[in-house]
Amino acid sequence: MEFKKNKICSYIKRCVLFSLTIFFIHACNLDIWQPKINPQSQIIGSISSDTTTFNYALNESNHKIFDLIYQGLVRDNPITGEIESALAEYWQVSEDKKQIIFTLRKGLKWSDGESLTVEDVVFTYNEIYLNKEIPTSYRDSLRIGETQSLPTVKKIGEFQVEFSISEPFAPFLSNVDLPILPSHALQGSVRTKDSEGKLQFLYTWGTNTPPAKLIVNGPYLLESYIPGTQFIFRRNPYYWKKDKQGNHLPYIERIICAIIESKDTALLKFRSGELDYINVSPEYFSLLKHEEKRGKFTIYNSEIRYSVTFMSFNLNQGRRGEKPLVEPKKSRWFNNVKFRQAIAYAIDRKTIINNVYRGLGQQLNSQIPVQSPYYLSLEKAGSKVYEYNPKQAKKLLLEAKFKYNNEGQLLDIDNNAVRFTLLTNASDITQQAMAAQIKQYLSQIGIQLDFQPIVLNALINQVTNSLEWEAMLLSFNSSNEPNDDVSFWSPEQSFHLFNKKPQLDQPHLEGREVADWEKKIGQLYIQGARELNRDKRREIYAEVQQIIQEYLPAIFLVNPYSMLAVRNRFDRIQYSALEGIFWNIDELKIKKDLTGKVSIESGLSSH
Known part of the structure; x- marks a missing residue:
């Protein structure tokens, strides 16, 4: 059964769905x-x-x-597509769309019997999600516009809390579905630091915590x-x-x-x-x-299924000290757009649907699901869709200064054999079967692919913390709202996996570069969130989809049908x-x- 990914992890909040769909x-x-x-x-x-x-x-x-x-103030109803009340009984939006006042239900309680109040809401947002000393990825879902400003949250009545934002922001209401956390159980850890100056909150409620101490709603x-x-x-x-x-x-x-x-x-x-x-x-x-x-x-x-299965290369050219995240020769391959396009042409997605998915899937060409009102049919728009064409793949590689030896092996300009490792989720046999097919297809254009299945948590750690990886094959959940995935596509946000900047608690990174097309995608996501007119939003996200298909930071593969057997x-x-x-x-x-x-x-x- 699938659940909607929290708005910001949409590509892991929805990956890394990754395969947790x-x-x-x-x-x-x-x-x-x-x-x-x-x-x-x-x-x-x-x-x-x-x-x-x-x-x-x-x-x-x-x-x-x-x-x-846990629950938040509101929730999305997947049947109607409407935002529904949860802990908040109702809400009011100001005429200028910059203030939302939520009124909590009366009589709310925590699982230990303590009252759940407006103070808990203010604490959760101001002292946790908006706290710069807490490295939470959910903060990115609350950023507004080009300035990336954050909302202000304040109590205005016994049951009322006001969120104020710097400018109109179309998806903001659905983004405040983040769980409300108990101030009486966590406030002490948020306001106390250890001998190293780190908040005790960072070590609170680990997996060794007795279940009875976890206070929920x-x-x-x-x-x-x-x-x-x-x-x-x-x-x-x-x-x-x-x-x-x-x-x-x-x-x-x-x-x-x-x-x-x-x-x-x-x-x-x-x-x-x-x-x-x-x-x-x-x-x-x-x-x-x-x-x-x-x-x-x-x-x-x-x-x-509301999910995206994709192959991506590590485009991060950064280094920690003298050690680059990606071997320089491989980084040059991965950052060559013709190389990425050649890989896309070399993969026979229709055969993958037949062989791996038993025909129970569709070819995927966009990060936005076909059910979304913002989906663009790239075929109809005349954009690249990368139908299987190994001859075109080889042509692009030659144009990019690669060459072939007498054995048909692909070499770069310095005569290095092209070989790299693809990470996959060890618990997902479908992904592994897909990786095996991709390995076969890439061998036909002279590339040796080593695919390495690893435990999902280790995979997530490698691509989000160590940042040392070459290529990955992953799935993540998606939704009808494109901005739910902004953390993946904005180069300055925390889940921009294919060219990720380190978080505050991670080692410093030197030499990271952001391409112009990456910046453009980030700017368009800001414009799309700012625009309240649906038709104009559709035009903005259409351009986003076209840019992504041109530069291929993610090579979209297959979207399976959603099926579940229930007693x-x-x-x-x-x-x-x-x-x-x-x-x-x-x-x-x-x-x-x-x-x-x-x-x-x-x-x-x-x-």
Whole structure:
């Protein structure tokens, strides 16, 4: 199941989706779980990687556990596409579009029973998200316009908080969906420094924190956690939401989530009835579709997935001391636009769709999903779409001063053989299959590709912290709003992976250069966010898409269809290609049979 990535990690907040494009994906041995509550009032699923922190502000991988335990002032409804109230009951926007006043719901509480107030909102934004001493990537989603100014946040009433911005900013309302954090639990750590002058907050709520000490406001709270093995969530008794009859939500008491990387293991567990749902990979679709009736589950599918799968080169020419991030000869290759275009022409994406995705996908030509009102059909616009053409690839390489030896091996102008390493997510067999195909295609134009699958958290660390990598193959979640991805495309923001500047807590970098086309993309994203007229915004983002396709900082590959298999024992499922089927998890129910008993349709009843 897919969840919307927080606005700023859209390319990791939505990557690195990276491959975390469902809510729970994989499973492990369920015998270690011994639920003490009604085993029928629970969901059992899994996830592909462990978290590195329980501190939301420091979370870099947009881990899906946070969608269960936290809420913000507002949320996006993936069915209607509208912004809905969450902790804020309603809001008012000033005539000049520079102030938004949110009015909180009355009676809000934290999971420990303490009141959730306007002071918590002001604390969360002013002392955490807007605090320059805290290296949080979410701050970038709050930057406004060319000056990159940040909002001011202040209390104006017992239940009212005002956000003021320097200029009209079209996506600002949807960007204040960031989780509100508890001031009574975290304020001390934000205002206290250690002997090295660093805030204690940077070490607060790590993975060694007892679950009972984590204070949350979402529909569930963390009951237990075994590193590398599992999360168990139980419903938050102080969650604010009620149904029309006045019953407290959520209905389902517990969520059990195993941590496991293997999709094959997940498939076995689902088929044996030990999992309540599973992401349907293309290679599993025919098998599961054949078993759908007998297994008492339904495969939900919609449009293509709100995700972007791409290949990218490290264009960062910077160095730390005397050590360059990328070997100089390879950096020269990667920063040659004709080299990148040649790679794009050399990859047969249609064959990848047929071989890797079993025909269950579409060719991808843009960072903006086709469902978005800002999507541009590049074919119709006459822009490059890089159809498979190895002859054109070789032609471009020769124009870029590369050459071939007698064995057909590609050499650069200094007679260096062209060879580089492509990083992929070790837990994603589809990505690995795609990488193997790309390796084959590049060999046909004389390039030796070494693809290296590594654990997702290690991959994220390498491309965001060490910055020492050559090429990567990744997937990330996307959304209808282009500005959700501004952190990836703006050269001065924190998630500009293909030419990333270090964050404040990272070693200094010398020699980083930003190309004119990079600057232009960043400027257009500023203009697009500033423009309130949708037609004019569409023109701006059309230009962005054309520039990206020309200079190829990311080579877009394939977008698969969104599919999820779910046991038939759940009621009130509403499927969304944007966020899957569990986006309304607080409203889901377990079905009852004609006798009024809870329906049991999986092998979980024995636990």
